[in-house]
Amino acid sequence: MEYSVSQVAAMSGLSARTLRHYDDIGLLTPARIAANGYRWYGRPELVRLQRILLLRRLRMPLPAISATLADEARTAAELRAHRDRVAADRAELDEILGVIDRTVTRLSADELDQSDEFLADLAQGRHRLQEDLRGRYGREVDAHFETAAAVTAEWTKDDHDQAAAEHTDLLRRMAALMHDEVAPDTDRALDLADEHYRAIRAFWPADATAYRELGRLIEENADQRAMVAAVDPDLPRWLRAAVESYVTRRLQGIPGSSPPAAP
The missing domain is CATH 1.10.490.50 (Antibiotic binding domain of TipA-like multidrug resistance regulators)
Structure with missing residues (x-):
């Protein structure tokens, strides 16, 4: 069974524009493109899209997602490296959250x-x-x-x-x-x-x-x-x-x- 861009967009929550962009950068190529230019996706493409959405959920940049999916042996290594970057960001964001929390506390106490x-x-x-x-x-x-x-x-x-x-x-x-x-x-x-x-x-x-x-x-x-x-x-x-x-x-x-x- 094949699915159109609009159907895949509805199922995935992505916009049709995003799916076309994924095709342009080689991240998610349709199963075929009809003579009228319409893109059609099959089950293998939907499985790949599911993995893309998972890696996006992990805040992995698109180039890193592409590299990860292109080489299965690199998946664990890419995820470990990405985890290290996220952990470093979290430390900085924890500090920012501390500032926000202190500000909210002072606002509530009318002390700011x-x-x-x-x-x-x-x-x-x-x-x-x-x-x-x-x-x-x-x-x-x-x-x-x-x-x-x-x-x-x-x-x-x-x-x-x-x-x-x-x-x-x-x-x-x-x-x-x-x-x-x-x-x-x-x-x-x-x-x-x-x-x-x-x-x-x-x-x-x-x-x-x-x-x-x-x-x-x-x-x-x-x-x-x-x-x-x-x-x-x-x-x-x-x-x-x-x-x-x-x-x-x-x-x-x-x-x-x-x-x-x-x-």
Whole structure:
């Protein structure tokens, strides 16, 4: 028995666009493509899709899923390596959860003002990001953090809250596009990426190369990914792709290779 794209999408919970993307990257090839261009899937393809969904549930990136399914002997090794990455992320996320829990407690007690603890939590998050970037790019990132710190030196908690609210609103609008199956390389997506880029520039004069690297951090740095994933778990990957497309289509050719600082 064969199943159409729409039938497989309904059974799996994936969109037809996602299934076509899996075909494009060679992750899940249909059993056949009819003369009219329709894709048809058989039982072997559904079994493979089931394994893909399992590995996705384990938060394994698509390239790693492809490599795992291509070589059965590597499955255990790939899963062990992925487990180590997840464990490292969990340690960072546990620390972030601690900050959130303390904030909720202070909010409930109506104690969240210009407290030393609030500022300490903010500084701690910046320090984690700075350490990550220093490991990636060297100590030249310190100058970029100094620039960002100078911009916000006189900010009150209300200023921080307003900036956070504006950032969250932008992420929600991006998530809405994503759920409407708007590709991250379309003009509507790039217009929102332009808003994101301009917001970054308000803190730090990122050039094309630096902004591209910042897009990577949205998916690879635990703190940055958690902030975006709090709006939608699938948004970090979509936003990174939007940043890549924005740099290619609207910023390409701007010179410079500065490393990214805090968004």
